[in-house]
Amino acid sequence: MSSWDDASGPDFGSADQPGPPPLTMEERAGVLDDLAELEVFRTLLEPTGIKGIVVDCPDCDEEHHVDWALMQANLRQLLEEGQTGRHEPPFDPDPDDYVSWDYASGYADGIAAMAEREEPGGEGGGGRHARDD
Numbered sequence: 083m084s085s086w087d088d089a090s091g092p093d094f095g096s097a098d099q100p101g102p103p104p105l106t107m108e109e110r111a112g113v114l115d116d117l118a119e120l121e122v123f124r125t126l127l128e129p130t131g132i133k134g135i136v137v138d139c140p141d142c143d144e145e146h147h148v149d150w151a152l153m154q155a156n157l158r159q160l161l162e163e164g165q166t167g168r169h170e171p172p173f174d175p176d177p178d179d180y181v182s183w184d185y186a187s188g189y190a191d192g193i194a195a196m197a198e199r200e201e202p203g204g205e206g207g208g209g210r211h212a213r214d215d
Contacts, residue, residue: 102164113161120157123186124150126193136180147175 105113123135134149148156156166181189 104164105161110161113157117154117157117161119187119190120150120154122190124154126190127181127186131179132181133175133179135186136177136182145177147177147180 120135128150134147135153137146137148138144139146159166
């Protein structure tokens with residue numbers, strides 16, 4: 083996840099101060115990629131009981147547990163406003179209910195590789211990462 087790392091978002095000061103600069107085209111593309119990947123992760127992992135993504139916060143040096151809908155809302159807000167707002171973390175989350183972005187990506191890649199092998203003529207295609215489009 084290249085463009086967004088903090089579940090609570092950066093603090094840009096009071097409303098009287100100017101906000102962050104708009105996202106570059108490259109940053110926007112990264113957020114759009116993240117939104118697409120997040121939807122795949124949610125589709126694959128939510129039925130298994132996974133509630134969302136765990137994100138390491140560099141500001142407080144703690145993990146933040148962010149459910150699927152809030153993560154999607156944060157990414158959309160980042161896309162539209164160039165920043166995310168602060169949100170309350172879930173009360174007493176069970177860490178077993180959340181996975182890292184890297185875990186979710188690896189899980190999706192594994193499912194894709196298995197599906198590829200099961201398709202007629204799908205042998206020997208080799209694995210590829212979700213972002214290798």
